[in-house]
Amino acid sequence: MPESLISLLVIIAVPLAIVGWAIAAYNGLVGKRVETQNSWSQIDVQLKRRYDLIPNLVETVKGYAAHERETLERVTEARNIAVGARGVAEQARAENMLTGALKSLFAVAEAYPDLKANQSFLQLQEELTATENRIGFARQHYNDVVAQYNSALQSVPTNVMGNTFGFKPAEFFALDDGEAAAVRSPVAVKF
Amino acid sequence: MAASTVTFSNLIAENRRNSLLLVVLFCLFTAVVAAVFGMAIVGILDPERLARLDWTQGLLIGGIAGGISLLLSIISYYGGDRVILAVSHARPIQHDDDPELFNVVEETAIAAGVPMPRVYVIDDSAPNAFATGRDPQRAAITVTSGLRTKLTRDELQGVVAHEMSHIGNYDIRLMLLLAVLVGTIVMLADFLSQMLFFSSVTGGRRRSRDESGSNPIALVLVVVAVILGILAPLLARIMQLAVSREREYLADASAVELTRYPQGLASALRKIDGDPEVLEAANRGTAHLFIANPIKKFEERAGSVFASHPPIQERIRRLESLTR
Numbered sequence: 001m002p003e004s005l006i007s008l009l010v011i012i013a014v015p016l017a018i019v020g021w022a023i024a025a026y027n028g029l030v031g032k033r034v035e036t037q038n039s040w041s042q043i044d045v046q047l048k049r050r051y052d053l054i055p056n057l058v059e060t061v062k063g064y065a066a067h068e069r070e071t072l073e074r075v076t077e078a079r080n081i082a083v084g085a086r087g088v089a090e091q092a093r094a095e096n097m098l099t100g101a102l103k104s105l106f107a108v109a110e111a112y113p114d115l116k117a118n119q120s121f122l123q124l125q126e127e128l129t130a131t132e133n134r135i136g137f138a139r140q141h142y143n144d145v146v147a148q149y150n151s152a153l154q155s156v157p158t159n160v161m162g163n164t165f166g167f168k169p170a171e172f173f174a175l176d177d178g179e180a181a182a183v184r185s186p187v188a189v190k191f
Numbered sequence: 192m193a194a195s196t197v198t199f200s201n202l203i204a205e206n207r208r209n210s211l212l213l214v215v216l217f218c219l220f221t222a223v224v225a226a227v228f229g230m231a232i233v234g235i236l237d238p239e240r241l242a243r244l245d246w247t248q249g250l251l252i253g254g255i256a257g258g259i260s261l262l263l264s265i266i267s268y269y270g271g272d273r274v275i276l277a278v279s280h281a282r283p284i285q286h287d288d289d290p291e292l293f294n295v296v297e298e299t300a301i302a303a304g305v306p307m308p309r310v311y312v313i314d315d316s317a318p319n320a321f322a323t324g325r326d327p328q329r330a331a332i333t334v335t336s337g338l339r340t341k342l343t344r345d346e347l348q349g350v351v352a353h354e355m356s357h358i359g360n361y362d363i364r365l366m367l368l369l370a371v372l373v374g375t376i377v378m379l380a381d382f383l384s385q386m387l388f389f390s391s392v393t394g395g396r397r398r399s400r401d402e403s404g405s406n407p408i409a410l411v412l413v414v415v416a417v418i419l420g421i422l423a424p425l426l427a428r429i430m431q432l433a434v435s436r437e438r439e440y441l442a443d444a445s446a447v448e449l450t451r452y453p454q455g456l457a458s459a460l461r462k463i464d465g466d467p468e469v470l471e472a473a474n475r476g477t478a479h480l481f482i483a484n485p486i487k488k489f490e491e492r493a494g495s496v497f498a499s500h501p502p503i504q505e506r507i508r509r510l511e512s513l514t515r
Binding site: 035039042046123126127129130133134137138140141144145 | 290291294295297298299301302303304344449451
């Protein structure tokens with residue numbers, strides 16, 4: 001009697017355990033994939049925040065340094081290009097141009113003591129520093145999450161679920177050498 | 192650096208396991224302490240019952256005491272972060288009160304991938320900071336106004352990243368649990384010791400001509416209970432501080448994973464270490480939460496089993512070894 005009971009239990013328990021594992025593995029992969037999408041959109045949120053700050057900055061600087069028109073126009077133009085950019089590579093290029101333009105704007109501001117003492121200029125400067133940092137940190141976090149998702153997708157035995165249900169590995173956010181150098185150079189809005 | 196993400200999730204899993212293990216061990220420990228005391232008290236008050244090997248009354252006393260302390264633990268676990276913030280005189284702030292601090296916290300939260308914690312400030316010129324809460328969804332970061340004025344943005348980022356690591360790694364839950372459970376053990380041991388003392392006084396008077404004192408089982412129980420009453424709080428405290436010291440090193444390392452800039456935190460620690468001021472809002476119950484020991488005179492004993500933090504020079508040395 002106990003023997004048949006044991007075999008009955010095994011017959012029930014083993015498939016249950018397999019199904020339970022499959023559900024957990026599938027849900028784990030879905031959760032990780034959602035997290036990569038979330039952290040990607042987090043980058044966009046921060047980029048948008050930067051676009052929103054720039055018109056204010058340009059207006060503030062205009063009040064003190066109106067004849068730096070060329071620098072101001074370059075910032076506005078770079079912003080508009082970045083807003084319209086499509087695709088990761090184009091976006092990265094546009095963002096770099098914007099970072100460069102901002103850098104020269106803040107360099108120009110050095111020559112205007114009144115502007116440097118202006119409260120709303122200082123506030124905008126802090127907000128832009130923070131936003132630049134957030135963009136960097138959001139990209140860093142995106143890559144961390146992608147690494148977790150991809151390694152789960154490639155590890156035994158989760159890869160079985162990944163292959164069966166067509167999970168695709170996520171792409172790392174990477175910069176080519178020139179872009180990487182530009183991003184790594186000190187944040188634009190520091191003096 | 193390549194394996195950093197794996198290390199992070201391992202850390203979190205390990206902390207969750209530790210928290211669970213801690214709760215289980217604590218329940219067992221509480222049960223044993225309460226049962227021994229209960230039986231010792233019965234042994235003194237009613238030796239005949241003990242001679243009949245009737246444990247029911249002792250276990251009942253122990254069960255009630257243990258049950259009450261578990262209930263108190265649960266209550267203080269769920270209200271613990273609010274109590275800690277209140278006794279530290281921390282006040283909540285919004286973005287416009289201090290944009291730079293708020294931005295630094297938000298940036299670091301993005302880097303760690305945790306929800307934005309609440310931000311609190313303690314009006315005290317001694318530079319220090321701590322994080323608390325049950326989980327990342329209900330976490331709070333507190334800094335002193337002294338920390339705000341004395342550190343640069345990069346140094347502040349290092350300190351906030353250290354606190355964010357405590358949040359992301361679930362250290363805050365472990366430390367909150369430890370504080371609650373150690374407090375409960377101290378209280379329980381204290382209460383039962385007094386009850387034992389009281390019953391031995393009254394029981395001894397009532398039965399002065401009996402052989403109550405010479406009952407060997409009762410005697411052994413009383414001796415064990417007294418030893419437990421002395422050792423239990425001490426052991427609990429030593430264990431709490433050992434966990435706290437280890438967490439500080441880990442949070443320093445995770446902070447560097449977030450900011451990728453060890454100099455910021457190292458330089459902040461150097462400033463905090465060199466600052467002569469004492470944080471009035473901290474006490475021995477909350478000291479282990481802060482980034483650096485707020486009670487300076489204990490700093491000399493750092494390295495001993497009663498230190499809540501590892502020696503700050505050693506932490507700076509480890510951070511600087513990362514830059515080479």
